Amino acid sequence: MLKKKTVLIALLITAVVVILLAPFAGMKTISLHALLTAAADRMDSYIFFNIRVPRVLTAALAGAGLAVSGMTFQSMFRNSLATPFTLGVSSGASLGASIYVWSGLTLSITGVPGVSLFSFAGAGLAILFVYGITKMKGGFSTATMLLAGVAISFFFSSVILLIQYACDLTHSFRIVRWLMGGLEAVGYQPAINMLPFVLLGVAIVSVQVNGLNLMSVGEELAVSRGVDASKVKKLLFLAASLMVGGVVAVCGPIGFVGMMVPHICRLLIGPDHRYLMPATVLFGSAFLVVCDTIARTILAPVEMPVGIITALLGGPFFIWLLLSRVSERLVYED
Amino acid sequence: MGKIRQEKIIEIENFSFAIRKTGILRNLCLSIREGEYVSIVGPNGAGKTTLIKCLNRIFKNGKGQIRIAGKDLEKYSQKDLAKMTSYVPQANGHHFSFTVREFVLMGRYPYVSPFSSVSEKDEAAVEKALGITGTRAWADRRITTLSGGERQKVLIAAALAQEARILLLDEPITFLDPGYQDDIYAILKKVNLDQGITIVSATHDINSAVLHSQKIIALKQGELFFDGFPRDIMNHEQLFQLYGKPFSFVDHPETGMPIILPGGDLC
Numbered sequence: 001m002l003k004k005k006t007v008l009i010a011l012l013i014t015a016v017v018v019i020l021l022a023p024f025a026g027m028k029t030i031s032l033h034a035l036l037t038a039a040a041d042r043m044d045s046y047i048f049f050n051i052r053v054p055r056v057l058t059a060a061l062a063g064a065g066l067a068v069s070g071m072t073f074q075s076m077f078r079n080s081l082a083t084p085f086t087l088g089v090s091s092g093a094s095l096g097a098s099i100y101v102w103s104g105l106t107l108s109i110t111g112v113p114g115v116s117l118f119s120f121a122g123a124g125l126a127i128l129f130v131y132g133i134t135k136m137k138g139g140f141s142t143a144t145m146l147l148a149g150v151a152i153s154f155f156f157s158s159v160i161l162l163i164q165y166a167c168d169l170t171h172s173f174r175i176v177r178w179l180m181g182g183l184e185a186v187g188y189q190p191a192i193n194m195l196p197f198v199l200l201g202v203a204i205v206s207v208q209v210n211g212l213n214l215m216s217v218g219e220e221l222a223v224s225r226g227v228d229a230s231k232v233k234k235l236l237f238l239a240a241s242l243m244v245g246g247v248v249a250v251c252g253p254i255g256f257v258g259m260m261v262p263h264i265c266r267l268l269i270g271p272d273h274r275y276l277m278p279a280t281v282l283f284g285s286a287f288l289v290v291c292d293t294i295a296r297t298i299l300a301p302v303e304m305p306v307g308i309i310t311a312l313l314g315g316p317f318f319i320w321l322l323l324s325r326v327s328e329r330l331v332y333e334d
Numbered sequence: 335m336g337k338i339r340q341e342k343i344i345e346i347e348n349f350s351f352a353i354r355k356t357g358i359l360r361n362l363c364l365s366i367r368e369g370e371y372v373s374i375v376g377p378n379g380a381g382k383t384t385l386i387k388c389l390n391r392i393f394k395n396g397k398g399q400i401r402i403a404g405k406d407l408e409k410y411s412q413k414d415l416a417k418m419t420s421y422v423p424q425a426n427g428h429h430f431s432f433t434v435r436e437f438v439l440m441g442r443y444p445y446v447s448p449f450s451s452v453s454e455k456d457e458a459a460v461e462k463a464l465g466i467t468g469t470r471a472w473a474d475r476r477i478t479t480l481s482g483g484e485r486q487k488v489l490i491a492a493a494l495a496q497e498a499r500i501l502l503l504d505e506p507i508t509f510l511d512p513g514y515q516d517d518i519y520a521i522l523k524k525v526n527l528d529q530g531i532t533i534v535s536a537t538h539d540i541n542s543a544v545l546h547s548q549k550i551i552a553l554k555q556g557e558l559f560f561d562g563f564p565r566d567i568m569n570h571e572q573l574f575q576l577y578g579k580p581f582s583f584v585d586h587p588e589t590g591m592p593i594i595l596p597g598g599d600l601c
Contacts, residue, residue, distance in 0.1 A: 138354070206448075207448040207449075208448070209448070210440070210443055210446060210448065211443070213432075213436075213440055214440055214443060216430065217430050217432070217437070217440070218423070220387070220392045220423060221421070221423055223390065223391065223392045223412065224390045224392060224416065224419070224420065224421035224423075224502075225416055225420075225421075225440065225441060225443045225444065225496065226412050226413040226414075226415065226416025226417070226443050226444035226496075227412065227443060228411070228412040228413075266431075270431065270432070270433070270436075271430065271431050271432055271436075272432065272436050
């Protein structure tokens with residue numbers, strides 16, 4: 001009990017420190033001194049407050065959203081490979097966003113940008129497809145679901161290619177660049193666009209932590225303990241679609257965060273979602289901020305899309321997960 | 335034997351259940367009184383597990399009626415139903431890495447709201463359940479590190495922490511060594527006697543079933559085959575019809591209850 005609280009506090013401190021320090025790093029290192037005497041160097045101040053801080057905040061939000069949606073899928077389906085990426089939810093969100101760009105629409109509903117709404121709808125659609133296919137086959141199996149996810153993912157990617165082919169060059173370029181997954185933000189608008197989606201998603205999952213604990217043990221056992229499984233599942237699907245849709249609309253499909261972060265957090269703090277959930281939020285934020293800082297600095301002055309860094313880390317992690325005994329301890333599959 | 339009250343806590347009337355149009359349970363009519371220790375027996379595929387799962391709504395949409403404490407099963411919210419019935423599933427492959435205490439605490443789900451923290455009452459229920467089942471010594475171990483027998487006790491502890499009036503068990507002693515089997519029966523008898531919890535246990539262990547239960551329900555191909563006193567099913571005619579095999583009987587040296595012996599014509 002004490003140990004878990006200690007881990008949470010350590011994660012909180014880490015996340016805060018990372019978020020505070022990250023804006024100082026970059027193509028041009030900005031010192032605190034330069035910032036405090038900013039009147040003398042308006043350029044530094046502009047880069048710091050209008051480019052770096054918003055970018056770090058965007059990364060922190062995206063990291064939290066992706067990590068929590070990954071945790072939700074993994075626990076709900078008792079499989080460590082169930083993530084927004086493997087279940088085709090990211091591709092769904094990408095397809096939604098691509099359709100929006102292609103359509104040339106510019107709409108927003110009560111301040112929420114159209115691209116986020118389309119992305120959210122795409123994510124939801126992917127979940128419906130994958131879940132529906134798995135149920136149709138009968139005797140719900142996570143193996144079937146992951147295969148359905150891969151199939152949906154391929155299918156949606158092909159549709160995105162088709163859209164790119166069909167649209168004009170500027171739209172096509174926008175889609176390609178965005179599909180690489182990146183956090184290039186100027187100003188606070190991207191973070192603000194993402195905020196309600198991530199907040200709402202995290203809030204829904206937070207309310208369901210006890211139910212998620214039981215779902216992670218087994219759906220039948222959960223029902224017998226009083227969990228209204230179909231209602232809880234719908235809520236969690238909604239939450240995951242909100243988070244993945246909101247994040248992907250702004251940053252593109254950034255892979256593997258949803259798989260790696262919840263796993264590392266389970267190793268750190270155990271499977272109890274009352275602790276795992278806040279740990280995943282904190283670690284997810286810190287993780288993506290660090291990845292993005294690496295992406296911004298490692299090949300400076302060239303900036304890499306952060307998706308490349310997460311994929312480079314994620315590939316080996318995925319293989320380690322498949323081979324290691326740790327996965328046997330963590331995979332809930334029975 | 336436990337105090338059996340007159341009130342019927344489970345009433346099943348003309349109940350049928352099908353999975354993909356294949357009938358699993360057919361026209362069941364039976365009732366169980368509060369405080370009874372009931373064993374459900376019958377060959378593989380007779381519908382024992384299905385009946386248990388219909389009683390706690392893991393399986394839904396059966397035809398006919400089930401009433402729990404006089405109220406229609408369908409009218410309970412899932413949480414309220416969980417305050418009436420708790421469940422110990424078949425013991426195969428529960429490899430989750432929660433600690434014993436965390437897992438037993440999860441039995442308190444029907445009593446906690448998302449925003450409240452664990453109350454003293456919850457803690458007390460967990461401690462009591464750990465005590466009755468003799469699992470307190472492992473409370474901080476991960477369930478993955480326990481043996482099959484220890485794990486089964488933890489599953490029972492979690493169900494007891496739920497403080498429901500009916501305990502449903504699906505083959506509680508299958509895969510356990512004789513020592514653990516005995517422990518499990520002792521726990522079940524204790525909660526039945528001391529707390530008046532109604533026990534409904536689906537089992538293949540017919541000898542223990544007749545020794546421990548006040549009532550036997552036998553299912554055969556989804557239909558009610560027998561509903562009555564243990565002594566009345568333990569004869570050649572009934573068991574031959576139920577299992578399609580002849581058995582040798584011997585009277586239990588202490589209770590005089592006829593029980594079946596392995597072997598027979600194979601020896």
